[in-house]
Amino acid sequence: MKIQENISLKEYNTFGIDVNAKQFVEVNTLEDLQQLYSMNVLQDIFVIGGGSNMLLTGDIDKLVLKINIEGKELFEEGNNKVIVKACAGEDWPKFVLWSIGKGLFGLENLSKIPGNVGTSPIQNIGAYGVEMKDSFYKLEAFEIATGKIKTFYKNDCNFDYRESVFKNREKGKFIIVNVYFELEKEGEVNISYGVISKELQENGIINPTPRDVSDCVVKIRTSKLPDPAEIGNSGSFFKNPVISADSFRQIINSYPDVPSYVLEDGSVKVPAGWLVEKSGWKGFRKGDAGVHKNQALVLVNYGNATGAEIISLANDIKKDISKKFGIDLEIEVNVV
Numbered sequence: 001m002k003i004q005e006n007i008s009l010k011e012y013n014t015f016g017i018d019v020n021a022k023q024f025v026e027v028n029t030l031e032d033l034q035q036l037y038s039m040n041v042l043q044d045i046f047v048i049g050g051g052s053n054m055l056l057t058g059d060i061d062k063l064v065l066k067i068n069i070e071g072k073e074l075f076e077e078g079n080n081k082v083i084v085k086a087c088a089g090e091d092w093p094k095f096v097l098w099s100i101g102k103g104l105f106g107l108e109n110l111s112k113i114p115g116n117v118g119t120s121p122i123q124n125i126g127a128y129g130v131e132m133k134d135s136f137y138k139l140e141a142f143e144i145a146t147g148k149i150k151t152f153y154k155n156d157c158n159f160d161y162r163e164s165v166f167k168n169r170e171k172g173k174f175i176i177v178n179v180y181f182e183l184e185k186e187g188e189v190n191i192s193y194g195v196i197s198k199e200l201q202e203n204g205i206i207n208p209t210p211r212d213v214s215d216c217v218v219k220i221r222t223s224k225l226p227d228p229a230e231i232g233n234s235g236s237f238f239k240n241p242v243i244s245a246d247s248f249r250q251i252i253n254s255y256p257d258v259p260s261y262v263l264e265d266g267s268v269k270v271p272a273g274w275l276v277e278k279s280g281w282k283g284f285r286k287g288d289a290g291v292h293k294n295q296a297l298v299l300v301n302y303g304n305a306t307g308a309e310i311i312s313l314a315n316d317i318k319k320d321i322s323k324k325f326g327i328d329l330e331i332e333v334n335v336v
């Protein structure tokens, strides 16, 4: 393990923003973390997993830890339930395919979400009617202040839509090292999301397996979402806003085609992508910062955009949507 000085983080964040870390170290094992703890260098750190949900807006004047701890296994096998364990540095999409290869139900809708296993609980990643929390069992995290491992069960994590304690109360206090998921040998796939059931139907699949659903998700994501290997981005840049039934009535009066999901308490979730598109921003480009042409919820870096340029674009979009719809969009990615 070697602490390096003045390293560019461009290849460590999927937005492809070129900022420097004052110091940088790759953590390959839990022992590496313990060693850094005994070296007394963990007071002021910044942790990177897959780098897929962050926007870097300036140099990081800290020690950056890139978490690469790898390993995955069937941890415990019951009659139907199976607990799988994956280390934080495992690539999320490969981990999902591995679980599908074992014939397990649970993660198929979360196929192809860029990022690492260790960061998946922080924002409770979700797609196509499923969230990570639905299969989450527990995680083990390294407490930076004490060097001790602490276990968090589901109830300890306060998971919500793109939320958890690791974005709030416990922010910056822990490094997640292992995540355990409870999957099933025989289960039911969730094809409640319209585009999935439509795609399956078009392919004549009547009793879909997790593999069938995963294939569909991969196909849909590939067609809509830009691949960070080709064009810098962090997936959805904004959260889908939740508005009151009254505010929604006003919008639907002017825009009868507005898509919506009514929540249990009567409030309404409106797709931010639709709001951004309706406001004319889809495909917009200024310098190297832009709004993706197929999915208006994704801001992109065409090459050399800075974090400040992406934020400036995001603020212009936010202002415009606030003016047109009276809705305040909330940024979903972690702005650093």
Ligand code: EPU
Residues within 6 Å of the ligand: 126, 127, 128, 129, 224, 234, 235, 236, 237, 238, 239, 240, 259, 271, 272, 273, 274, 275, 277, 282, 294, 295, 296, 297, 332
């Ligand atoms: N829409 C538009 N224009 C657009 C984009 C979307 O009109 O440019 C409309 C669509 O027609 C559709 C609705 O918005 O009626 C929803 O769009 P989509 O199914 O593409 O999903 P989303 O709400 O834009 C969310 C997640 C995605 C996740 C998809 C699929 C958030 C912030 N985003 O996007 O997650 O993959 O659902 O479940 O909740 C991510 O978090 O990075 C991410 C990609």
